[in-house]
Amino acid sequence: MDPIDAGRLREDLERLVRIPSVAFDGHPAEPLHEAAALVRDLLPGSRYVDVPGEAPSVYAEYGAAGDGPTVLLYAHYDVQPAPADGWESDPFEPTLRGTRLYGRGAADDKSGVVAHLAALRALDFTPPVHTKVLIEGSEENGRQRILEVVDAQPDLMRADVLVIADGGNWKLGEPTLCTTLRGHGKLTVTLRTLENALHSGQFGGAAPDALLALTRLLASLHDDAGDVAVDGLTDGAWDGADLPEADFRRQAGVLEGVGLVGSGSVGDRLWARHAISVLGLDAPPVEGAGNIVIPAARAKVAVRVPPGADPVASMQAVERHLRAHAPWEARLEIDVEPASSPLALAADAAAAAALETAYGKPVAVMGSGGSIPLVARLADVYPEAKIVLWGAQDSDAAQIHAANESVDLAELEAIARTEALFLTQLARG
Numbered sequence: 001m002d003p004i005d006a007g008r009l010r011e012d013l014e015r016l017v018r019i020p021s022v023a024f025d026g027h028p029a030e031p032l033h034e035a036a037a038l039v040r041d042l043l044p045g046s047r048y049v050d051v052p053g054e055a056p057s058v059y060a061e062y063g064a065a066g067d068g069p070t071v072l073l074y075a076h077y078d079v080q081p082a083p084a085d086g087w088e089s090d091p092f093e094p095t096l097r098g099t100r101l102y103g104r105g106a107a108d109d110k111s112g113v114v115a116h117l118a119a120l121r122a123l124d125f126t127p128p129v130h131t132k133v134l135i136e137g138s139e140e141n142g143r144q145r146i147l148e149v150v151d152a153q154p155d156l157m158r159a160d161v162l163v164i165a166d167g168g169n170w171k172l173g174e175p176t177l178c179t180t181l182r183g184h185g186k187l188t189v190t191l192r193t194l195e196n197a198l199h200s201g202q203f204g205g206a207a208p209d210a211l212l213a214l215t216r217l218l219a220s221l222h223d224d225a226g227d228v229a230v231d232g233l234t235d236g237a238w239d240g241a242d243l244p245e246a247d248f249r250r251q252a253g254v255l256e257g258v259g260l261v262g263s264g265s266v267g268d269r270l271w272a273r274h275a276i277s278v279l280g281l282d283a284p285p286v287e288g289a290g291n292i293v294i295p296a297a298r299a300k301v302a303v304r305v306p307p308g309a310d311p312v313a314s315m316q317a318v319e320r321h322l323r324a325h326a327p328w329e330a331r332l333e334i335d336v337e338p339a340s341s342p343l344a345l346a347a348d349a350a351a352a353a354a355l356e357t358a359y360g361k362p363v364a365v366m367g368s369g370g371s372i373p374l375v376a377r378l379a380d381v382y383p384e385a386k387i388v389l390w391g392a393q394d395s396d397a398a399q400i401h402a403a404n405e406s407v408d409l410a411e412l413e414a415i416a417r418t419e420a421l422f423l424t425q426l427a428r429g
């Protein structure tokens, strides 16, 4: 195995970050195809796999199918949108500040794409085990169309070991194996009370305001302590290493003096229980707000489903709660986007050994509250497969999905080295 080519690693990442490959409605498709083409160029012998209604995934195979295990390396080249607000540099112009490279997708998950590339390059694209690579182009939008590819071509991604480079260390430089993913579903709630907007002086006080009704409804989802207050949800308890509250507060940037929500350990709240948040709210903007009683309002509510819970039952419970709690018999329309499945993994000893060798220190086993729908489906379809979830998206500063996303270049190099070591060790059994 050659050393990781750090210069090439950074160059690949910068080329990818320059492409605004956002797979959400309202964003152009060309950059997605440009990113797909670049990934295809970077992976010798690769080909496209069509994903219905989405940009293609890029697929490649290296090494010979033989006695050893087959490994699948997964990452995604699509990114979250990057509204200009709050960015200190152009989100699509990779910018080095200190040891970190800033840009949308620099961590989530173009770091995963280039880590796989660098590991394979260190092995001259002839890894000692049969290795498949799948780089997806539509992970972030929640449409989950990649699952149709798994159903239609069950052998394509079949492997004994699935390496998902779409995670990160709990702290920069602290090697971490992730053992949980939550499922993720959404509900769009439209609440109506009036035929039209009304003069708030003439009608306010008796006419039901839809925005007030909706905010009351949303508030009913949690109790005063911030714990989810929806009947019928099955929560668990986290029994692994906990995330110290001080580290969590710092990583989350919770303002001095502001409390956390919920009760129990941080691990319980992040990895073993349901979480509900409000992603969006349609209401008149403050600027130019008129003196009216509002006739209709709309919100998008996200539900994270922990391991052990049935995602269908969880979404039904939240929908039931919303219908039961609408104030003033307001009319509700609820559109449910089904939740992906949660996942609980065994910590893989060989993966832990590779991390320990690359970092020269012991490995922490922790959960992740995030969601990767494809991984849950692959676990279903290949129940014997081991799943390894790691990556260069450290919880300290990577700011994934937010402004000023970045990756630490030394962390990225260490993850690439870990993967190359892991593939080498798998060949030795």
Ligand SMILES: [Zn+2]
Residues within 6 Å of the ligand: 076, 108, 109, 139, 166
């Ligand atoms: Zn991701």
